[in-house]
Structures are given as C-alpha cells and as structure tokens.
Amino acid sequence: MEDLLIKLPALENTRQDVPHPQAEEPYYLPFGDEVSIFMQCHRRHLAVMLKGPTGCGKTRFVEHMAWRLKRPLIIVSCHDDLTAADLVGRFLIRDNATVWQDGPLTRAVRTGAICYLDEVVEARQDAVVVIHPLTDYRRVLPVDKTGELIEATPGFQLVISYNPGYQHVTKDLKPSTRQRFVALDFDFPPPEREAEIVIHESGAEPVLAHDLVALAGRIRGLADRGLAEVPSTRLLVATARLIANGIAPRLACHVALVSPLSDDPVLVAAMLDLVDATLVD
Numbered sequence: 001m002e003d004l005l006i007k008l009p010a011l012e013n014t015r016q017d018v019p020h021p022q023a024e025e026p027y028y029l030p031f032g033d034e035v036s037i038f039m040q041c042h043r044r045h046l047a048v049m050l051k052g053p054t055g056c057g058k059t060r061f062v063e064h065m066a067w068r069l070k071r072p073l074i075i076v077s078c079h080d081d082l083t084a085a086d087l088v089g090r091f092l093i094r095d096n097a098t099v100w101q102d103g104p105l106t107r108a109v110r111t112g113a114i115c116y117l118d119e120v121v122e123a124r125q126d127a128v129v130v131i132h133p134l135t136d137y138r139r140v141l142p143v144d145k146t147g148e149l150i151e152a153t154p155g156f157q158l159v160i161s162y163n164p165g166y167q168h169v170t171k172d173l174k175p176s177t178r179q180r181f182v183a184l185d186f187d188f189p190p191p192e193r194e195a196e197i198v199i200h201e202s203g204a205e206p207v208l209a210h211d212l213v214a215l216a217g218r219i220r221g222l223a224d225r226g227l228a229e230v231p232s233t234r235l236l237v238a239t240a241r242l243i244a245n246g247i248a249p250r251l252a253c254h255v256a257l258v259s260p261l262s263d264d265p266v267l268v269a270a271m272l273d274l275v276d277a278t279l280v281d
Helices: 035-045 059-068 084-090 104-111 127-128 191-202 206-225 233-244 251-258 265-278
Strands: 047-050 073-075 090-096 098-101 114-118 142-144 148-151 157-162 180-184
Touching: 035 059, 035 180, 047 059, 059 114, 059 157, 073 104, 084 090, 084 104, 084 127, 090 127, 098 104, 104 114, 104 142, 104 148, 191 206, 191 233, 206 233, 206 251, 206 265, 233 251, 251 265
Parallel strands: 047 157, 047 180, 073 114, 114 157
Antiparallel strands: 090 098, 142 148
C-alpha cells in the first residue's frame, strides 16, 4: 500500500516520487453504475466528486478505479490547515540553496496520476480555488510562485470527496466548485452486499457478518436521537476482525463499534442494548 498512496499532512515530510499503480486489485464491490461512469469520466477528462458518509467505501473505490485504469494514485487527506501551497508546492532551503518542491497536486498533473482530495471541504478556501482551472476545458495548473502554467498530462484526473451530512453549513462546497464535477452518490451497501464485504475484509464467518450488519442497521436508526455519526462498514470490518481473532463479541462491539461513535452515556447504553439484543457471546 505504501507504493500506492501518498498522504500529506506536511509537505516537507512527503515522498517526492510518484507511486506506481498497485499490482493487486483492491477489493471493491460495485453497488450500481459507478464503475462505468467513472471510466467514462476518465476518458472524457471530467473531474469526479464522491459524496457519502464516512466509511462507506469512497476511498476504496478510488483505489480500485486507479487499479482498473492502471494509473498511479496520490491521496491527499484534507484538513483545516491545508493551503494552496501545500497542494501546488513551495520553495525550500536545501544545502544552502533555494529549491522548488512540487506539491502532490502538481506531481499528479505533471505525471498523469489520479489525484484524490479526501474530505476537500476541510481544506482552506484558497486550496479549493486552485483546483478550478483543472476541472474545465483548460486542464491547467497555474503555479504563481514559479510563473509556470502546467498542462495536465494525459491520464491525470481530479477526484474529490466529502460527507454532506457531516459538514457544517460554513464548510460546504460553493456552487461554483460543485458544478465543475460529475457527482457520484455513495451510501452504505444493501445488507447482503455489506455482509459480503465484511466477510471478505475480515475473514469472519457469514453468520457473524450478517449479525453485525443487522446490528449496524439498528444503530443507524439512532441517528434521529442525536447520534452524529452512524456505524460505517469500516467499523463493522474492524469489529469482525476482533471477534474472528478471539475477542468476545460484546467487548469487540463495545471497543470497535460503539465507543468510536459516541461518548454520550445514554447513546452508548442504547447501542449496547442493541448489541445484547443482536449478538450472543
């Protein structure tokens, strides 16, 4: 996985080589036409926006599509302090000389990689604006500090993601940005498919996987009672892995499923009651 992904909280500490496409296919179970739509977007140089809740498979989907398209993938985990310079690049002092260092977006543009900006609305507005020229017919990246205007290499594609239900109104994408993307809506898979994913990713027995999916469905029903985040497929996989390796089901559910979702004692108690009603040690 290290050869596939570059995650970039701090530019100075990142690798500067471009990762090679992953040899082994990342497991992804399609739920609709998202694969064919993404393929067409890549061929037609269209930017893509993935919308959906945390842990529903957006990042895995991008990994899978990069593998299908045989393109390197650069992933940027966006955060409050992410600036345009973090994406584009900056001058650094090395060996008593000033040198330019490309940021992850610039490397992707130069090399024809897929650049995935995860949770893009968390980034500062100047970082969001810098991607605009790459999302229309121009497909260029202006680098103000060097005076370059870099044309995107064939194969480059910009992909962003965010969780519409989680973002504060002040952190939503502006219409001028949203309308530059083809939007794919993601959600948690239907129960049978979600159980299949849990089985594949965790090695759990089918009965356990189906019970965990049923439990997740019940807990997701608590969203209208103040639960800010509902259990993701990712949490189900983590829980199943613990149980498959000998941790008691109730304890595994507590530490890997319930506790990460809330600190509210009332909500925690309600979720543990659902655990007891669904699973038996």
